[in-house]
Amino acid sequence: MASEKEEAGMTATLTGPAGRMQIARGLISLRERCGLTQTQVAERAGVSKATVSRYEMWQDRARIRWATVKAIADACEASASECEALVRVARTQTDGWWVGNSAVPEWMDPLVSFEHEAEYEHLCANTVIPGLLQTREYALAIHQAREVRSPNDVIEQMVDARIQRQGILRREPPLHVWAVLDEAVIRRTVGNSGVMAQQLDHLYEMAQSPTIEIQILPFKAGAHAAGAGDFVILGRNDERNPLNSMAVVYIEMRRRGLYLDEAEDVSGYKLTFDYLRSQAADTSASLRLLTKVRQELSHD
Numbered sequence: 001m002a003s004e005k006e007e008a009g010m011t012a013t014l015t016g017p018a019g020r021m022q023i024a025r026g027l028i029s030l031r032e033r034c035g036l037t038q039t040q041v042a043e044r045a046g047v048s049k050a051t052v053s054r055y056e057m058w059q060d061r062a063r064i065r066w067a068t069v070k071a072i073a074d075a076c077e078a079s080a081s082e083c084e085a086l087v088r089v090a091r092t093q094t095d096g097w098w099v100g101n102s103a104v105p106e107w108m109d110p111l112v113s114f115e116h117e118a119e120y121e122h123l124c125a126n127t128v129i130p131g132l133l134q135t136r137e138y139a140l141a142i143h144q145a146r147e148v149r150s151p152n153d154v155i156e157q158m159v160d161a162r163i164q165r166q167g168i169l170r171r172e173p174p175l176h177v178w179a180v181l182d183e184a185v186i187r188r189t190v191g192n193s194g195v196m197a198q199q200l201d202h203l204y205e206m207a208q209s210p211t212i213e214i215q216i217l218p219f220k221a222g223a224h225a226a227g228a229g230d231f232v233i234l235g236r237n238d239e240r241n242p243l244n245s246m247a248v249v250y251i252e253m254r255r256r257g258l259y260l261d262e263a264e265d266v267s268g269y270k271l272t273f274d275y276l277r278s279q280a281a282d283t284s285a286s287l288r289l290l291t292k293v294r295q296e297l298s299h300d
Contacts, residue, residue: 019089019261021246023069024056025113026086030076031056044075066090110259111232114248115168115175119236122273123179126230128190129199130179131162132169133206133214138199139163141191169212178213180276182224186216186293193297200294207287215280216289224279233269 031041031052038056042049047068055064055072069090073083089110115121123130128142139162143155150158168175186203189196207214217224235247247266251258260266281289 019259020064021117022089022110022113023064023086025116026082026089027052027069027072027076028056030073030078030082034076036076041072041075045071047071064090111250111257112165114234114246114250115165117236117246118175118234119173120176120178120234122233122270123177124231124273124276125179125185126182127185128188129181129185129203130230130232132166132177133179133203133212134162134166135195135199135202136163137195138190141195145190169209174211176211178215178277180215180217180273180280182217183219183289183293186290189297197294197297200290200297204287204290204294207283207290213283214286214290215277215283216286217276217280218289221279224276231269231272233266233273235266 031038036044038052039049042052045052045068051068052072055068066087070083070087073086078086121132123132128134129138131139134142136159139159140155143150143158143162147155147158169177186200190199203214206212230252232250232252233247234250236245238245247261247270249260249266249269251260260269280286
């Protein structure tokens, strides 16, 4: 175990607010699972109670030392995969970071952590309906197509996790979602026509919510700002307490996600999303297009 004196000589990382939030959430969950106080964890880890408290506070902007993260996680009896995931976040902030180990529990999922803290979520989708807006049948068809070698029970677990994640839409205060969907997303038949019809009906219904905005980017818009692929921007703005603000970009990959919270990266994606909103049909026209595609599906 590292003492605080030894810690001073170890590698430290300037971790962004998104990474800090993930580390804090993980360490708190580990400590509560063990039923330990911050003082008890500090004694086990060989650090001060103030250090444990600081690492559980994602608003703190001091450097994160990955050796300290490991010492605290070990003190909370973290498994090897849990410890590895937390240390990976602490060590790899400069180029974005990943957490994608299937052995890591749900509370270590960064996307769940960020959605829990976010006020808004901006989505750009060029391929499929975003997870927050999927029906169970649509989600199942997507996972079956992607996970062709996975057993059915594993796929069902993935779908269950996705549907459970949608509970964030029913919280108080609600998460505000703004989605820009390429027209290809609503025209591509996923599963079968019945699954797709149900999904389009669900999308229309979701768009009636005052906290969900859906815009369709029609084919006639031509080349657009998100030619590079799907992305998600999650954030919260607190002008009175800037340390409580957060912004992170999530880019989904096959088995894991890439998270970026460097100011330059985030501002670039925010600008891209602004361009997309201006290129897409407005919400009323988007609903008309959605209705038209749904009617065409019924006639097939």
